Amino acid sequence: MDLEFTAEEQRFREEARTWLRENLPTDTRPPMGQPMREFDLAWQQTLFAGGWAGINWPTDYGGRGLSDIEQMIWYTEFARADPPFTLNNSCTFVGNNHGGPTIMASGSAEQKAAYLPSILRGEVVWCQGFSEPNAGSDLAGLATKGVVDGDELVVTGQKIWTSYADVADLQELLVRTDPAAPKHKGISWVVCDMNTPGIEVRPIDTMAHHTDFAEVFYDEVRIPLANVVGELNDGWRVAMSTLSFERGTAFMADQIELAATVEALIEEARTRSDARGRFRIDDDEIARRLATARAEVAALRSMTVAGISRTRRSGMPGPEGSLIRAFHGELHQRVYALGMDILGTDALALTPIDGDGNWTGPYLQSFAYTIGGGTTDIQRNIVGERVLGLPRPPR
Amino acid sequence: MDLLPTDEQDEIAGTVRSALGAAFPMAERDRFDRTGPDGTMTAVDDPVVDDATWAGFGELGWFSLGLAEAHGGVGYGLAEEVLLAEELGRQAAPGPFVAQILAARLAAAAHLDDAPALAAGGVRAAWGEPAPAGNGSQPATVGDRTSGEFLVQHPAGASWIVIAAGGSAVLVSAEDVEAMTPLASLDPPTPMHRVRARAVIPGASDTTGASTAWATTLVAAQLGGVAEATCAMSVDYAKERQQFGQPIGSFQAVKHRCADMAGRAEAAITQTRWAALSVDGGLADAGFEVAAARVVATRAAVSNAEVNVQNHGGIGFTWEHPAHRFVTRARLLELTGGSLADHQALLLDAPTPAA
Numbered sequence: 001m002d003l004e005f006t007a008e009e010q011r012f013r014e015e016a017r018t019w020l021r022e023n024l025p026t027d028t029r030p031p032m033g034q035p036m037r038e039f040d041l042a043w044q045q046t047l048f049a050g051g052w053a054g055i056n057w058p059t060d061y062g063g064r065g066l067s068d069i070e071q072m073i074w075y076t077e078f079a080r081a082d083p084p085f086t087l088n089n090s091c092t093f094v095g096n097n098h099g100g101p102t103i104m105a106s107g108s109a110e111q112k113a114a115y116l117p118s119i120l121r122g123e124v125v126w127c128q129g130f131s132e133p134n135a136g137s138d139l140a141g142l143a144t145k146g147v148v149d150g151d152e153l154v155v156t157g158q159k160i161w162t163s164y165a166d167v168a169d170l171q172e173l174l175v176r177t178d179p180a181a182p183k184h185k186g187i188s189w190v191v192c193d194m195n196t197p198g199i200e201v202r203p204i205d206t207m208a209h210h211t212d213f214a215e216v217f218y219d220e221v222r223i224p225l226a227n228v229v230g231e232l233n234d235g236w237r238v239a240m241s242t243l244s245f246e247r248g249t250a251f252m253a254d255q256i257e258l259a260a261t262v263e264a265l266i267e268e269a270r271t272r273s274d275a276r277g278r279f280r281i282d283d284d285e286i287a288r289r290l291a292t293a294r295a296e297v298a299a300l301r302s303m304t305v306a307g308i309s310r311t312r313r314s315g316m317p318g319p320e321g322s323l324i325r326a327f328h329g330e331l332h333q334r335v336y337a338l339g340m341d342i343l344g345t346d347a348l349a350l351t352p353i354d355g356d357g358n359w360t361g362p363y364l365q366s367f368a369y370t371i372g373g374g375t376t377d378i379q380r381n382i383v384g385e386r387v388l389g390l391p392r393p394p395r
Numbered sequence: 396m397d398l399l400p401t402d403e404q405d406e407i408a409g410t411v412r413s414a415l416g417a418a419f420p421m422a423e424r425d426r427f428d429r430t431g432p433d434g435t436m437t438a439v440d441d442p443v444v445d446d447a448t449w450a451g452f453g454e455l456g457w458f459s460l461g462l463a464e465a466h467g468g469v470g471y472g473l474a475e476e477v478l479l480a481e482e483l484g485r486q487a488a489p490g491p492f493v494a495q496i497l498a499a500r501l502a503a504a505a506h507l508d509d510a511p512a513l514a515a516g517g518v519r520a521a522w523g524e525p526a527p528a529g530n531g532s533q534p535a536t537v538g539d540r541t542s543g544e545f546l547v548q549h550p551a552g553a554s555w556i557v558i559a560a561g562g563s564a565v566l567v568s569a570e571d572v573e574a575m576t577p578l579a580s581l582d583p584p585t586p587m588h589r590v591r592a593r594a595v596i597p598g599a600s601d602t603t604g605a606s607t608a609w610a611t612t613l614v615a616a617q618l619g620g621v622a623e624a625t626c627a628m629s630v631d632y633a634k635e636r637q638q639f640g641q642p643i644g645s646f647q648a649v650k651h652r653c654a655d656m657a658g659r660a661e662a663a664i665t666q667t668r669w670a671a672l673s674v675d676g677g678l679a680d681a682g683f684e685v686a687a688a689r690v691v692a693t694r695a696a697v698s699n700a701e702v703n704v705q706n707h708g709g710i711g712f713t714w715e716h717p718a719h720r721f722v723t724r725a726r727l728l729e730l731t732g733g734s735l736a737d738h739q740a741l742l743l744d745a746p747t748p749a750a
Contacts, residue, residue: 001404001474003396003672069396263747281743291739295666295690298683298748302665306398313399320661327658377647383657384650388630391645 005073012066013073019050020081029085031352032212037125037167040090044122053120054096061104061116068252068308075253079260086354087253091164091212095119095126097250099172102189102242106230115170115191127168129159129192129216130239137378139174140183140236144218146175146190148225148232153177153190155198155221161372165201165214168194172242173223178233189235189242191227198222208353208364241316243374252304255328259297262335264356266290269342280342289338296331303327319386326379329369336363398665400478407460407475411482414455418448419488421717427489428583436586439577442519442552443584444490453516458495461609466503467514472675473609477616477667484620484696487717487724489584491549493613493731494522497557497606501566505599509554521553521569524731525560526589537563538602540594546578548731550588555598557610559732564606565597582723607732608685612670614732615685618692618725619663625696625703625721626656632707652702659695666691680749686742693735696725 005013023046030036047053048062056071057063064070078087100119103111118124135142144157155175162171171192178186192199198221204213230238269281269290280286303324311317339359340347351358353365370376384390400408419427427444431437442449452458461476462468476496483492495513498520502510512518523545525535535543537560547556556567572595578587601607630653633644643649670688673681700721704711711718729735 001398001400001668001672003669003676003678005396009396266743287743288736288739291743292690292694294683294742295687295739296662298669298687299662299666299691302398302669303661305396305669306661306665309397309399312397323654323658323661326654327662377651380651380654381647383654384644388653388657390630390633390650390653391642393645393647394641 005069009069009073012070013077016052016074016077017081019052020077023050024081024083026084029089029354031210031354034167036212037091037164040092041122041125043090044092044120046122048121053122054100057100057116057120058104061100061112062120068311072252072256072304072308075256078253079256082356084355086257088251089354091125091127091167092119092122093250094128094164094168094172095124095170098128098242099126099170099191102172102238103229105241106189106238108229110226111191111229124169125164125167127162127165127171127194129162129171129173131161132158133160137375139239140187142174142176142187144173144175145179146177146188146223148177149222151225153188153223153225153228155190155192155218155223158215158217160204160215162201162214162216163212165194165216166203166212170194171216174235174239177235181233184236186233187235187239188232189229189238190223191229192221192223196221196223206365207367208361209350210353210361210365251325251328254332255297255300255304258328258332258335259301262290262293262297265335265339265342266294268339268359272342272344274344280344286338286342289334289341293331293335293338296327297335300324300328300331319382322374322379322382323387325373326370326376326383329376329379332369333366336366339363398668404475404478407471408478408482410455411457411479412485414452415482415486415488418444418451419486421486424489424584424717424720429586430579430581430583434579436577436579439586439588440551443549443586446517446519446552449490449495449519450516452490452492453495453514457492458499458516459514461496462500462503462514466500467511468499468503473612473671474668474675476613477671480613480616481620481623481664481667484617484622484724484728485624487584487621487624487720491520491522491553493610493617494520494549494553494557496613497559497564497610498555498566500609501557501564501599501601501606502555504601505566507566507598513555518555519553520555520557520566521550522548522731523556523558523567523590524548525558535560535592537561537565538600539596541565541567541592541597542594543592544575545572545590545592547572547588547590548585548727550574550590551586556590559607559610562604562607563600563602564610565601566599567592567595567597571595582727583720585727604682608674608682610732611685611689611738612667612674614728615663615667615670615688615692618689618696618728619660619667621721621725621728622656622660622663622692622695622699625699625718626653626660628718628721629653629656629703629706649706652706656699656702659691659699663688663692663695680745683742683745683748686738686745689738690735690742693725693729693738696721697729700725 054063059065146153173192177188198219200217351361353361456469459468464470499514526546572590572592575589667688670684673684704718
């Protein structure tokens with residue numbers, strides 16, 4: 001056990017801090033559509049040019065080949081630089097944290113060469129096609145079918161809850177390729193070009209009144225069989241490795257930003273008074289909830305570092321990631337709910353879902369944190385069954 | 396940067412675990428109780444852990460693991476003491492361990508004659524917690540003149556009382572306080588005596604906050620141990636207890652409670668280890684990290700101990716089952732070295748950490 005950074009890690013931190021000071025954009029991120037895509041890709045290109053893309057990706061794929069510790073240092077420095085946008089709130093998220101890592105883990109040499117460099121260089125936007133109207137928590141019950149026809153898969157069906165579908169070039173898509181097999185054994189993980197004929201994207205407005213969310217319809221969409229990552233019908237295993245990446249370190253940026261959010265909230269409470277002229281922080285209940293939030297974000301960081309330590313020893317992120325993911329999702333919601341309680345009547349004014357000093361939009365958006373990427377109920381099942389070894393429910 | 400124990404640290408924890416298990420078998424815990432049925436008090440004048448056993452722990456170095464070798468200690472750090480304290484919590488072990496450790500540190504720093512004997516466990520220490528009498532009475536003062544009423548844990552056989560409050564830690568002679576009334580203790584193996592001090596000059600003191608931070612971290616580690624042990628107890632039971640033809644752990648209602656227990660325990664344990672390493676490294680944010688550990692660990696231990704009773708159903712409500720021992724231990728620790736509210740206030744006052 002130690003909290004020391006190596007000399008190299010220290011140097012990395014200083015380089016990151018200097019670079020961020022000189023290169024961090026000052027513009028506001030456009031909330032949606034092509035302007036958003038251009039903004040996010042431009043930032044990814046700036047990162048790549050500066051050597052800050054794919055910090056923990058192998059050098060063979062254009063990354064820096066560094067560890068999760070450097071990745072964490074980067075996120076920390078990014079949050080400390082007071083950026084005008086949230087790191088993970090980007091249409092580059094799926095490529096960097098899902099599609100890319102999955103292809104690294106399960107893709108062929110050709111697939112790695114075809115897909116990985118363009119992610120880091122900021123040339124493509126990826127989206128996810130996992131959930132369906134009737135396959136949410138029961139993801140393996142998905143029904144979108146992929147029929148092999150020569151050297152192509154013909155895909156017909158529907159996906160839902162796809163962020164950034166309207167601006168994406170590529171999609172990580174799960175389809176049922178063997179309807180006769182047991183449900184976990186008949187799924188394939190395939191890269192779908194979003195410009196293929198037969199794809200229709202319909203936007204979904206969210207409770208935060210934000211429309212970067214969509215459902216996607218497929219009508220005999222022809223995808224080359226060469227786009228199947230891993231073996232045909234082995235897509236469940238491939239998908240689970242993707243999700244363990246997400247539950248492992250992909251949300252580290254959010255977690256670090258949450259610490260900064262709590263500090264900002266404490267400042268709000270110190271400077272904002274209630275109708276009787278009393279500072280909000282002098283309300284004992286508010287003060288105690290703020291203290292608890294401070295303690296919990298510190299603990300979240302400690303859990304994340306313990307997770308990195310564990311992954312370093314085992315080589316792969318384990319199911320413990322779900323423990324952190326569930327804790328994080330609920331903590332994120334508690335922090336923004338506390339924000340609402342501190343604001344007083346200002347809580348009745350809607351703000352954007354992102355950016356400094358905005359609380360009410362992010363509060364509405366925070367409901368996604370215990371649903372997306374597997375609901376907290378599913379995360380609890382994973383913790384119960386795979387970390388604690390409790391029996392599965394009777395089928 | 397790494398938050399998992401090294402092999403050597405695992406070995407320390409393993410030794411502590413088996414020695415505690417041998418000294419205090421869970422099936423024989425009634426032997427160490429000083430609160431009997433219906434609030435009766437038993438053998439209040441005898442130390443809960445006999446002198447030979449206590450000195451045996453001293454011989455193993457348990458009271459001076461983190462004390463510098465120059466001060467007669469083993470020369471490890473707070474991180475290793477935290478691993479010891481986690482085990483104390485996991486087994487809800489009887490005995491004033493944190494008092495003895497703090498007394499040895501305070502005495503060594505002040506070069507008291509008793510310092511080596513406190514580290515060895517031959518001279519014994521008790522823990523004093525400020526306990527205002529209520530009705531508008533003066534709050535206790537802890538410092539060069541220590542006054543007020545205190546609840547002393549494990550008073551029998553103790554020559555010294557450690558009191559830690561508001562950043563100050565003092566070591567006062569047991570002869571300098573007036574014993575008042577013994578208490579039927581909520582935590583059965585932790586007998587208590589209410590005492591009064593009138594402007595007592597301590598034998599040793601530390602007003603820098605270092606000793607209180609040390610003690611707070613050890614309390615947090617015990618709370619983390621309680622959180623982890625109660626989670627493990629629930630998980631074991633949920634795998635084995637059958638209802639409706641199934642192990643109850645297959646039902647989401649039980650499974651999800653266990654998963655939440657695991658999350659709280661992990662938060663408590665990892666944050667407390669982080670805090671200990673911050674103290675050992677002399678980091679600027681150590682005060683913040685220690686308070687954060689105490690807040691998270693307190694909530695984790697109390698919640699998990701309570702939920703553990705529920706997970707066991709009827710058997711969990713019996714005296715025979717040890718689940719209740721973790722509830723009362725969690726409540727005792729919650730009020731040892733300050734309350735949850737005290738530590739929340741400290742945490743909110745700490746400057747923003749450097750990250």
